[in-house]
Amino acid sequence: MKVLVTALSFGKHSDEPLRILQDAGLEVHKNPLGRPMTEEELCQYIPDYDGLLVGVDPVTTKVLEKGKKLKVVAKHGVGVDNIPLERARELGIKVTNCPDSNxxxxxxxxxxxxxxxxxxxxxxxxxxxxxxxxxxxxxxxxxxxxxxxxxxxxxxxxxxxxxxxxxxxxxxxxxxxxxxxxxxxxxxxxxxxxxxxxxxxxxxxxxxxxxxxxxxxxxxxxxxxxxxxxxxxxxxxxxxxxxxxxxxxxxxxxxxxxxxxxxxxxxxxxxxxxxxxxxSPHIGAYSYEANKRMGMAAAQNLVDALQGKTPPNWVNQ
The missing domain is CATH 3.40.50.720 (NAD(P)-binding Rossmann-like Domain)
Structure with missing residues (x-):
């Protein structure tokens, strides 16, 4: 299964979050743009992926509907206001977040x-x-x-x-x-x-x-x-x-x-x-410790969802 990681700070200060994905046998592709993706760019990329680990990128209804293989959107963060939760639920896509990590x-x-x-x-x-x-x-x-x-x-x-x-x-x-x-x-x-x-x-x-x-x-x-x-x-x-x-x-x-x-x-x-x-430039979560905790939580949420388990932080049940 293939996973797209668009969150730019994922695994920035530790390789443990990435290893969680790789140890689960997932093919991981990172955001190649060096900035958050636009709706149009996500629509172009998402059809090939089973999982999306996302930051502030706009995961709109249009993006979700393009994700024909998509099973989970794992937010690398707490707030999920950039993801339409109800539409994701209707499409059978789990949405998770990382409470307490930051x-x-x-x-x-x-x-x-x-x-x-x-x-x-x-x-x-x-x-x-x-x-x-x-x-x-x-x-x-x-x-x-x-x-x-x-x-x-x-x-x-x-x-x-x-x-x-x-x-x-x-x-x-x-x-x-x-x-x-x-x-x-x-x-x-x-x-x-x-x-x-x-x-x-x-x-x-x-x-x-x-x-x-x-x-x-x-x-x-x-x-x-x-x-x-x-x-x-x-x-x-x-x-x-x-x-x-x-x-x-x-x-x-x-x-x-x-x-x-x-x-x-x-x-x-x-x-x-x-x-x-x-x-300050929205750096509240930008401590070394929070980045590691958040990355590991997001990765585990994504792995659990793709393996058919109940992820610990499933927000659109």
């Missing part, structure tokens, strides 16, 4: 971004290297209120890190882990309360029709004057025009963004010009 890495980056935007670290670094000596001032994280929108694997790990800063943690989730919250001193709240009380509001929601643009003119207006917004989830959770206005008007003290819509952002995106905005 949780520690994204939680680390979340705190790195919070500290960076609060203490103006990128601006301090840049100005000092340019020969200036700006004694920039910013707020402490210690003792502040952290609002989490999304309390899944990543949100829970962010909450654990917040304990080291003696932060009060408020969390909103449609299906919260009440036991974890109770044992770790996290206060479960409604959406509005988490937004209104947070000094730092951090996004850890999946992208769904309900969550798209959840940060908009209305919700930004509910945030505390001088609060900070952090997004290590999906760019589409934020209406960027509304965020820009809130930052320019001084209602928010700053924002730290690891995700944009589209990606990469246009170089003329005005958010990139603001000194109170810290950005």
């Amino acid at each position: 949780s520690e890495a994204v939680a680390d980056l979340t705190f790195a971004l919070m500290l960076a935007v609060a203490r103006k670290i990128p601006l301090a670094d840049k100005s000092t290297k340019e020969g200036q000596w700006l004694r920039l001032t910013g707020p402490e994280l210690y003792g502040k209120t952290l609002g989490l929108l999304g309390f899944g694997a990543i949100g829970r790990r962010v909450a654990l890190r917040a304990k080291g800063f003696s932060m009060e943690v408020l969390a909103y989730d449609k299906y919260p882990d009440e036991k974890f919250a109770r044992e770790n001193g996290v206060i479960l709240t409604g959406l509005s309360e988490a937004i209104e009380k947070a000094d730092f509001l951090s996004l850890h929601l999946p992208l769904t029709p309900e969550t798209r643009n959840i940060i908009n003119k209305t919700t930004l207006g509910e945030m505390k004057q001088g609060a900070f917004l952090i997004n290590t989830a999906r760019g589409e959770l934020i209406n960027e025009e509304d965020l820009l206005l809130a930052l320019e008007e001084g209602r928010l003290a700053g924002a730290a963004l690891d995700a944009f819509s589209p990606e990469p952002p246009d170089k003329n995106n005005p958010l990139l010009k603001l000194n109170n905005v810290v950005v």
